[in-house]
Amino acid sequence: MTAVVEIDVALEVGALRLSLRLSSGARRLAICGPSGAGKSSALRVLAGLPPRAVGRVSALGETWQDSERRAFVPAWRRGVGWVPQEAHLLPHRSVRENLCWGMGEAGAAAGPAVAEVAARLEIAALLDRRPRHLSGGERQRVALARALLRQPRLLLLDEPLSALDRGHRGRVAAVIDAYAREHAVPLVLVSHDERDVASLADEVWEMDEGQLRRLTPAAS
Amino acid sequence: MIDAAAAIRLSLESALVATLLGLPLAVALGYALARVPFRGKAIVSAAVVGPLVLPPVVTGLLLLRLLGRQAPLGRLLDAVGLPVPFTLLGVIVAALVVGLPLFVAAARGAFEAIDPRYEEVSWTLGVSPWRTFLTVTLPLALPGLLAGAVLAFARALGEFGATVVLAGNMEGRTRTIALAVYALLDLPEGDAAMEELVGVSLLLALGAMVGYEALSRWQRRRLELDRVDQGAGRAAR
Numbered sequence: 321m322t323a324v325v326e327i328d329v330a331l332e333v334g335a336l337r338l339s340l341r342l343s344s345g346a347r348r349l350a351i352c353g354p355s356g357a358g359k360s361s362a363l364r365v366l367a368g369l370p371p372r373a374v375g376r377v378s379a380l381g382e383t384w385q386d387s388e389r390r391a392f393v394p395a396w397r398r399g400v401g402w403v404p405q406e407a408h409l410l411p412h413r414s415v416r417e418n419l420c421w422g423m424g425e426a427g428a429a430a431g432p433a434v435a436e437v438a439a440r441l442e443i444a445a446l447l448d449r450r451p452r453h454l455s456g457g458e459r460q461r462v463a464l465a466r467a468l469l470r471q472p473r474l475l476l477l478d479e480p481l482s483a484l485d486r487g488h489r490g491r492v493a494a495v496i497d498a499y500a501r502e503h504a505v506p507l508v509l510v511s512h513d514e515r516d517v518a519s520l521a522d523e524v525w526e527m528d529e530g531q532l533r534r535l536t537p538a539a540s
Numbered sequence: 541m542i543d544a545a546a547a548i549r550l551s552l553e554s555a556l557v558a559t560l561l562g563l564p565l566a567v568a569l570g571y572a573l574a575r576v577p578f579r580g581k582a583i584v585s586a587a588v589v590g591p592l593v594l595p596p597v598v599t600g601l602l603l604l605r606l607l608g609r610q611a612p613l614g615r616l617l618d619a620v621g622l623p624v625p626f627t628l629l630g631v632i633v634a635a636l637v638v639g640l641p642l643f644v645a646a647a648r649g650a651f652e653a654i655d656p657r658y659e660e661v662s663w664t665l666g667v668s669p670w671r672t673f674l675t676v677t678l679p680l681a682l683p684g685l686l687a688g689a690v691l692a693f694a695r696a697l698g699e700f701g702a703t704v705v706l707a708g709n710m711e712g713r714t715r716t717i718a719l720a721v722y723a724l725l726d727l728p729e730g731d732a733a734m735e736e737l738v739g740v741s742l743l744l745a746l747g748a749m750v751g752y753e754a755l756s757r758w759q760r761r762r763l764e765l766d767r768v769d770q771g772a773g774r775a776a777r
């Protein structure tokens with residue numbers, strides 16, 4: 321099985337020393353573990369965000385980082401859809417403008433795609449609102465829509481369902497799952513919630529004491 | 541004879557130019573101090589405060605030594621037709637230097653208040669760091685930067701010590717509001733001009749206070765959401 325993502329890096333996040341080694345061919349991968357264990361850092365390493373780790377990162381058959389050869393593909397060239405735990409929507413822009421964030425000229429032509437994603441994530445009625453008028457769950461869905469609209473090659477989801485109420489959890493999980501299948505986009509999910517992991521991942525790794533360990537399917 | 545209107549015009553023009561020249565400096569220094577790790581940051585940070593804590597007359601004297609015709613930099617400026625001592629340019633330089641600490645502090649505060657994750661989200665959406673700076677960071681910091689501009693402008697308007705040392709007190713050429721008021725203290729017949737200058741000073745100061753407060757509130761409102769966001773994130777992590 322060829323690897324979808326391969327990580328072998330060391331990094332320091334504040335007082336936390338992480339040594340992340342992971343190689344997985346799963347197209348739906350989850351990293352779980354207690355709060356503060358450094359799960360989000362694994363996603364940030366894949367997204368190419370600071371702090372800069374030392375080591376090797378490859379994904380989708382490409383080398384994204386190789387510290388020995390001084391190779392590093394910056395975040396803006398990786399084509400990942402990173403959905404951070406907090407939505408970080410631009411507060412002075414409408415939801416629609418947030419969805420077209422960074423599209424430039426293409427934003428004007430993105431109307432139908434925006435409408436479609438907004439309908440699937442049940443945020444169509446919110447498009448002209450400012451983020452401050454949205455609930456936590458609504459913001460989380462807008463952040464997800466923002467990432468999906470860029471047609472990412474790899475989805476990086478940080479606790480994507482954590483702010484959602486029970487009714488939306490299942491529906492949004494289904495949207496993520498359907499999107500990943502329809503567009504053949506692999507996803508890496510970080511969660512402390514077993515229900516998210518069960519519904520969205522085929523392979524589960526656990527972050528424990530700064531290291532990653534495969535939980536299921538069990539190592540042979 | 542002291543021309544109050546000329547002094548007011550000179551003050552407004554020089555303060556405006558000093559503020560406009562200070563803007564890119566304040567943005568660059570404020571951003572670097574807020575976001576970029578570099579060696580000697582503490583020294584730069586302390587040096588920027590210098591003109592705020594030094595007696596303005598001493599600041600003026602140091603500027604005169606740096607930009608006077610005896611100094612290499614001063615000779616160079618003189619040679620290219622930009623003499624600083626006892627010229628309008630001297631008024632502008634003095635205003636720029638004394639206003640800069642307030643401008644940089646405001647810019648730094650504005651940038652520090654922005655969660656870096658806005659920029660990180662932008663990068664992962666395929667936007668380069670430079671375009672992210674222009675389209676995400678600057679707009680988020682805009683009210684704070686304008687508040688800093690108002691402070692720097694007001695400080696520049698009131699500048700006296702550095703100006704009198706570097707630019708002198710020459711009617712119609714370097715005599716600003718503050719210098720004109722000082723000159724009028726010795727002239728018993730200058731009461732009307734004095735009243736005009738003091739009145740304009742008070743009005744400008746009042747405008748600056750109101751403007752600063754309004755812009756500061758706008759900045760807090762603009763970033764209010766991100767404070768809520770951050771708080772929620774911390775609780776959940």
